[in-house]
Amino acid sequence: MTDLATLTTEALNPRTADIDRLDTADILLRLNDEDATVAAQVRLAIPEIARAVDLALERWRAGGRIILFGAGTSGRLAALDAAELIPTFGAPPDRYAARIAGGENAFRRPIEGAEDDVADGANVPDDLTPSDVAIGIAASGRTPWVIAALRRAGERGAARIGIACVAQPALAAECDVTIAVETGAEAISGSTRLKAGTAQKMILNAFSTALMVRLGKVYGNLMVDVLATNEKLRARAVRLTCLATGVDDERARAVLATADWSVKTAIVAIHFGTDIETARARLEAVDGMTRLALEPQATEALGAQASVPRPSAPIAENPCQDNVD
Template sequence: MLKTETPSAEHAALDQYSASELVEVLIDDQFNAVKAVRAAAPCIAAALAAALPRMQAGGRLVYVGAGTSGRLGTLDSVELYPTYSWPQERALALLAGGDSAMFAAVEGAEDDTAQGAADLEAVGPTPRDVVLLLAASGATPYVLGALHAARKAGALTIGFANNPDAPVTREAEIGITLDTGSEVISGSTRLKAGTAQKIALNTFSSALMVRLNKVYGNLMVDLKATNAKLVLRAVRLTMLATGADEEAARDALTQCDFSVKVAIVALNKKTSIDAARALLESAQGSVRKALAA
């Protein structure tokens, strides 16, 4: 039996716990998700190193999964644009059962190996692409179908599973095992198995964006100011990075369509918006390199 499906020996009387005991047990078990991701840190670092040159060459991130795993992949993909201005067409998510499965379970979709391959082939994978294959069990047919199609196309494949020696981690070029063990509620991989996947994906994509010059120091300087909250965040980030007051920061941002990077370079270098853009372009988008030029 898969470890994720094995009943927990610790909580056989879970349904008899008091409210406080029940809540504490469910929370405490989540700490094991962090431990599982930490143990996989070397593999996540290897995935980062392999993915970076492909992204620098114009490749795409393609997330593939079913159920909870697929929804977590979709979540990671859609958040890259507002957080880091990562082009939406370069972060795709394939979910067993199609887009509607994000909101309502499509029973049986995860068992269709051929559909997984067809969905991956439909996005036209290339050797520059990075395909992230997510399966708590590590053996979801839909995900394995996509994995085989991705490998055939020459894309980099990174497999995530919550069981050791799983097909998705064995057959991907880089396997990341998040060994979370049995769940408090037997087989419910939306618990710590899902938490571990969320942490691992966040870690991988955030580290990748740092390497792609989307961060200056530890400031998120390549966000899209698409709402009032993000406009205020852009102003605060510009002020933090430059020491400018709010009026100066907002004025610079207004001139460059709220590009925090451009505003930082323009204010710190005391140069025009056009010159700041040119410096950033020659520095491959690195604020640090543009300021040193």
Template sequence: MVRLASPTEERNPRTTDVDLLPTADVVRLITEEDAVVADAVRAQRGHIAQAVDLAVEALRSGGRVHYVGSGTSGRLGVLDAVELLPTYGVGEEWFVAHLAGGVGAMMLAVEGAEDDVALGRADVDAVGPRDVVVGLAASGRTPYVRGALDVARERGARTVLVSANPDAPLAAGVDVAILVDTGPEVVTGSTRMKAATAQKLVLNTFSTATMIRLGKTYSNLMIDVRPTNQKLRARIVRMLVQATGLGSAECEDVLRAAGGEVHVALVMLLAGVEADAARESLAGDGVAGVRGALARLGALPAR
């Protein structure tokens, strides 16, 4: 096998005859290759945890998390960032996604954007010393991402790289390098496949663990969901029932009294207090979440 700049660009010896195979065997090969991704991500769990701790520290201090990438990598950053708003009720400023070529590049490739170091620098011009910048680059060498990481270091921000190249050049100088070795793709160089799947798994783990550490869940329930549609409204009531063991009618009544704020309603139900007392207890420590509020009210020991 010819050794190239990144394993993602090498030919996969298991799939050299893929174009000669019947459909069932093509699908089998693809799914067998996909099966290695989870283990490759699991091998990086220590580094993912380090990145989570950086993000938690940044968000607690009023900083932000920036995702920076081009092509599929950048689109995955956008996807993760926009999902956090309705799922965990975070402000739009908490997670900011920067895609080479801008919003238009979500649907149509912008030629040359990923090779533009100056564009990467310009797109993160607002980065400050309390922020974390997460570079997303399957190859680990994207110039646009390099520009952004350079600015982050200059501003004193913390830096993370997520790549499918174990020898990623951009790993040099970052605070945390999450290098998921997914190997050659089924179709040579098609990093929208295993490399992208790995990035999605890393981002899922990174952002979800960050939200959990910031008190955005109670047990394994989402307690800051924004009830933007009927499905989510039903889910909220169901979560309150699951968390309290009370009936849905009572949970709906208390949710209304809480002004639709799920975490406030949960504290009201579990501690038997009115909305104002619940809000005051939650405000006592904005990052401790419901458990901290309940402990202050003497309703539950902090854990």
């Protein structure tokens, strides 16, 4: 196993050697200066992130799952990413999920020794299949639990992606795609919840968002598969529908109510002036891709004839004129 002392994430940072002598504002400025270096390092890894997205897209379309594995901060960030995809993109929680060393309780408090439990790491992926993707996340690239999970996932035939914050991480030997972002010495020596954690969050954000875009859960830059499960999200669904179609709030809310608050269904129904079931059929014919459902190919896919309803009004040329929080 890689010697911890040789990892760049464990090195002393000369830029923050006097951080304990600074006042509060200057401490924060030093931390922010270090954080500012992360985005450029993540950008260097975009080719590998793209390979990871395309690999996951292929498996997802074949009915597979994406399962993230991590310990400590890495596991908590994985769990956060998986949880956020449910309301944001309507991702099924059984198809994009996270598993953390030590189990669910480790999300709230550290469980000592869990990251070293090779036997548990090897057992956790036992339900994976060749259609699935395992993503192992470890800032050091050497966490035994994560490496054991990746190795077992490979034995089960799953595709494997690794995320680490050092060059040439040990976990790369168990991966089909490795995303290695060298974040360097932390502001507080060895505290990888800082820059390394920021990099991991950025990578996971980029990976999961790009995957959801490729799956058609975005139209323009509108998240049209949002699950409107509370009043704030219902208000967002109304706004998204208005932005995409140009109708007023009252019309958008009325159509959404009959569409079980499905934004993409409402958009298609309003665009063609048709009923909800026809709108759903158009979406199903093109695998839920809103943009394709608004084009003639969707009609052809339905085997429809000239009697198919024509759009009652043109769809907004740019459905993303405003930002949505």
